[in-house]
Amino acid sequence: MKLVGxxxxxxxxxxxxxxxxxxxxxxxxxxxxxxxxxxxxxxSGCGKSTLARCLLLLERLDEGEIWLKETxxxxxxxxxxxxxRKEIQxxxxxxxxxxxxxxxIMDSLMEAxxxxxxxxxxxxxxxxxxxxxKAEYLLDMVGISKTYLHSYPHELSGGQKQRVxxxxxxxxxxxxxxxxxxxxxxxxxxxxxxxxxxxDLQDQLGVSYLFISHDLAAVNFMSNRMMVMQQGKIVDECTxxxxxxxxxxTYTRQLLHVFES
Amino acid sequence: MIQTLLLSRNPYRVVILVLxxxxxxxxxxxxxxxxxxxxxxxxxxxQPISVEHLLGTDHLGRDLFSRILVGAxxxxxxxxxxxxxxxxxxxxxxxxxxxxxxxxxxxxxxxVDAFLAFPxxxxxxxxxxxxxxxxxxxxxxxxxxxWVGYTRLVRSTVLSEKQxxxxxxxxxxxxxxxQILLKHMIPHILGNVMVLATLDIGKIILMIAAxxxxxxxxQPPSPEWGAxxxxxxxxxxxxxQLMIIPGLxxxxxxxxxxxxxxxxxDRFDVKDQKGGL
Amino acid sequence: xxxxxxENLTIKxxxxxxxxxxxxxxxxxxxxxxxxxSGSGKSVTATVIGGLLPKALKIESGNxxxxxxxxxxxxxxxxxxxxxxxISYIFQDYQxxxxxxxxxxxxxxxxLASHTTWKKRERVELTLHMLDSVNLSAQQVYNNYPFQxxxxxxxxxxxxxxxxxxxxxxxxxxxxxxxxxxxxLKVLELIYNLKEQTGCAVLFITHDxxxxxxxxxxxxxxxxxxxxxxxxxxxxxxxxxxxxxxxLLSAIPPLRNSPTRLLTINTEKEKEVTIV
Numbered sequence: 001m002k003l004v005g006x007x008x009x010x011x012x013x014x015x016x017x018x019x020x021x022x023x024x025x026x027x028x029x030x031x032x033x034x035x036x037x038x039x040x041x042x043x044s045g046c047g048k049s050t051l052a053r054c055l056l057l058l059e060r061l062d063e064g065e066i067w068l069k070e071t072x073x074x075x076x077x078x079x080x081x082x083x084x085r086k087e088i089q090x091x092x093x094x095x096x097x098x099x100x101x102x103x104x105i106m107d108s109l110m111e112a113x114x115x116x117x118x119x120x121x122x123x124x125x126x127x128x129x130x131x132x133x134k135a136e137y138l139l140d141m142v143g144i145s146k147t148y149l150h151s152y153p154h155e156l157s158g159g160q161k162q163r164v165x166x167x168x169x170x171x172x173x174x175x176x177x178x179x180x181x182x183x184x185x186x187x188x189x190x191x192x193x194x195x196x197x198x199x200d201l202q203d204q205l206g207v208s209y210l211f212i213s214h215d216l217a218a219v220n221f222m223s224n225r226m227m228v229m230q231q232g233k234i235v236d237e238c239t240x241x242x243x244x245x246x247x248x249x250t251y252t253r254q255l256l257h258v259f260e261s
Numbered sequence: 262m263i264q265t266l267l268l269s270r271n272p273y274r275v276v277i278l279v280l281x282x283x284x285x286x287x288x289x290x291x292x293x294x295x296x297x298x299x300x301x302x303x304x305x306x307x308q309p310i311s312v313e314h315l316l317g318t319d320h321l322g323r324d325l326f327s328r329i330l331v332g333a334x335x336x337x338x339x340x341x342x343x344x345x346x347x348x349x350x351x352x353x354x355x356x357x358x359x360x361x362x363x364x365x366x367x368x369x370x371x372x373v374d375a376f377l378a379f380p381x382x383x384x385x386x387x388x389x390x391x392x393x394x395x396x397x398x399x400x401x402x403x404x405x406x407x408w409v410g411y412t413r414l415v416r417s418t419v420l421s422e423k424q425x426x427x428x429x430x431x432x433x434x435x436x437x438x439x440q441i442l443l444k445h446m447i448p449h450i451l452g453n454v455m456v457l458a459t460l461d462i463g464k465i466i467l468m469i470a471a472x473x474x475x476x477x478x479x480q481p482p483s484p485e486w487g488a489x490x491x492x493x494x495x496x497x498x499x500x501x502q503l504m505i506i507p508g509l510x511x512x513x514x515x516x517x518x519x520x521x522x523x524x525x526x527d528r529f530d531v532k533d534q535k536g537g538l
Numbered sequence: 539x540x541x542x543x544x545e546n547l548t549i550k551x552x553x554x555x556x557x558x559x560x561x562x563x564x565x566x567x568x569x570x571x572x573x574x575x576s577g578s579g580k581s582v583t584a585t586v587i588g589g590l591l592p593k594a595l596k597i598e599s600g601n602x603x604x605x606x607x608x609x610x611x612x613x614x615x616x617x618x619x620x621x622x623x624x625i626s627y628i629f630q631d632y633q634x635x636x637x638x639x640x641x642x643x644x645x646x647x648x649x650l651a652s653h654t655t656w657k658k659r660e661r662v663e664l665t666l667h668m669l670d671s672v673n674l675s676a677q678q679v680y681n682n683y684p685f686q687x688x689x690x691x692x693x694x695x696x697x698x699x700x701x702x703x704x705x706x707x708x709x710x711x712x713x714x715x716x717x718x719x720x721x722x723l724k725v726l727e728l729i730y731n732l733k734e735q736t737g738c739a740v741l742f743i744t745h746d747x748x749x750x751x752x753x754x755x756x757x758x759x760x761x762x763x764x765x766x767x768x769x770x771x772x773x774x775x776x777x778x779x780x781x782x783x784x785x786l787l788s789a790i791p792p793l794r795n796s797p798t799r800l801l802t803i804n805t806e807k808e809k810e811v812t813i814v
Contacts, residue, residue, distance in 0.1 A: 043719065044718055056433055058432060090433050097425045102448035103444075103448065111430070168434075188789040190575075192788070193800075221791030254720060259748070259793055
């Protein structure tokens with residue numbers, strides 16, 4: 001048994017190697033607390049997406065531990081991974097690739113609930129057995145008209161698709177959502193709307209986020225605590241208040257310079 | 262319902278419509294047939310086209326029109342049967358091989374390569390030669406050469422789709438591998454498989470007829486088009502219709518299926534462009 | 539003097555207007571940023587200048603003057619002469635700038651040989667000088683294949699080949715979008731330095747105002763085919779007039795004094811201004 005306190009997800013010294021032996025994720029430790037948004041900044045190729053896939057148990061770890069509250073996810077057997085993962089959801093960078101183009105929005109949206117019948121989120125109280133009503137409620141949460149339920153993904157814009165995916169991530173009332181560059185492929189004005197939406201939903205539902213992005217400004221907007229990743233390692237870690245302090249790592253300061261100019 | 266089918270632009274509906282029409286014709290064959298196709302009447306042999314015998318009679322006095330109709334049942338029916346079995350074998354192997362990958366995939370693909378290394382006809386002829394003549398052996402021979410195409414097609418679709426984020430999403434949403442194949446992969450392969458299958462039916466009909474013609478498939482009394490061609494060839498100078506009519510029948514039915522396949526391919530290409538925005 | 543003047547340009551795709559009555563004027567040594575989101579028609583405007591307009595699109599009306607000469611109705615051969623020598627391009631897809639199986643140096647050489655009558659020695663010298671001026675180790679890159687370089691290095695080599703003949707106009711179509719933030723800052727600096735050295739005009743197309751805040755002289759904001767705002771950068775950034783410009787400016791979260799919400803305005807249906 002491990003003493004956890006407030007933390008939802010704890011990762012200890014996780015390492016993931018490529019087939020060639022190069023370390024994509026090099027001994028990273030992090031802790032995400034209940035209701036907080038932890039930011040992770042890094043340029044492309046620094047291993048941040050691999051880290052996300054490791055935390056989602058989509059990749060097998062080479063070393064390290066992942067704890068979800070009191071459950072050691074790294075020890076979970078392959079067969080029971082699906083059960084262990086119930087409390088973690090994700091939204092990826094490319095909304096078009098995240099929706100099966102051959103399925104209607106309704107079916108993609110309800111996927112998590114359809115296949116995990118035992119989950120009964122409290123915001124569905126009163127209509128737990130009405131699939132259509134649940135779907136409409138979810139779309140309403142992210143500000144999408146319910147007329148899109150029977151549309152196919154190509155009838156929606158990128159921003160709308162990303163909203164649908166956010167709704168799906170929330171549908172099982174997870175304690176943590178991993179957001180891997182959720183706005184990178186969207187226009188800036190749409191990015192602003194999505195970021196606002198994510199913040200509002202966090203206030204309403206108390207869910208934790210791991211917000212991963214190359215955009216220091218967006219990370220700074222979203223989170224109170226952030227980590228900077230470079231070549232598979234965490235090189236810096238600070239709170240929002242300390243971002244401009246002199247103790248920052250040179251790499252962090254380089255990034256700051258870019259985003260301030 | 263017929264009206265909505267006729268008016269709709271959905272590519273699936275056209276196929277359904279054609280298949281529906283075809284199966285209606287094939288099913289009403291026993292009613293339409295004016296004579297017993299195997300009734301020998303030596304007094305009436307090699308009759309020309311007349312009101313009583315719409316397409317004349319053959320060298321044993323059997324009604325050619327009846328034989329063509331019943332032959333349609335044999336030829337088209339058998340080829341659809343062959344195709345269904347090829348799909349039932351090819352699709353699951355392609356799905357599993359592509360999705361699991363690794364050693365199983367490499368092993369399966371070597372087997373597939375081995376089948377693809379030889380021409381279709383050669384393998385089919387050798388196999389049905391080894392197994393002996395007869396319809397069932399013919400079916401086995403053609404299924405053996407046809408399933409690999411579907412395995413390859415399905416596998417390549419699965420390989421490219423399984424990298425996409427929505428598959429990662431499905432895993433996170435708690436779907437098992439089997440559920441992912443069923444919910445996400447089947448809708449993806451359906452269109453491609455349907456196009457290939459429609460184009461293939463023509464080829465299978467030709468193959469059945471060809472193998473029957475050289476005496477490996479259907480055997481003489483049965484009214485199969487290829488076998489009829491074979492029987493008719495000795496009378497080509499006196500009664501060319503004995504070869505021309507089954508030959509034309511084969512041509513027309515293959516033509517219909519090829520047109521259908523081309524139409525479907527065009528429709529799906531257009532749809533893919535739309536979906537790929 | 540105006541290097542490029544676009545007068546009342548309207549481009550249609552069947553019935554849909556893609557570019558709507560756009561007027562642009564760029565002088566020598568000036569950096570004009572054309573800012574717009576996807577579907578705004580900014581890239582179409584960029585392609586039409588070099589005669590690269592896709593066939594599905596038709597020019598309805600307007601003029602494009604390159605140093606007071608109307609280039610709108612030139613044929614493909616005439617355009618080929620202009621491209622590379624008078625107008626050159628840098629694209630977002632930097633991989634497309636070089637063909638993959640020919641050494642970088644040879645590609646420079648072929649390009650120079652087709653546009654000039656210089657001797658081999660002069661061509662090599664100039665190539666090495668240009669590679670050097672974009673901060674690449676010239677000798678090495680000269681003998682490298684494109685795939686041996688990183689994305690940022692390829693984009694820098696692409697800038698070198700685009701500016702080697704000292705074009706009058708450099709059109710940069712989202713050159714930094716596919717690059718890291720640190721690398722794109724370097725690329726921006728580089729374009730600026732080259733502009734200062736050669737005195738060429740720069741038309742810089744982007745969706746992100748951040749990339750142009752520092753170096754651009756003038757800004758033009760494009761929304762659904764129309765220029766909604768056009769003028770001095772400082773004026774626009776400090777006192778935006780159009781709602782859409784305000785929205786673009788406020789959509790970027792500031793690093794200091796981060797607000798709790800970003801300002802967004804529902805001026806249009808979301809669908810019409812999003813990347814698909």
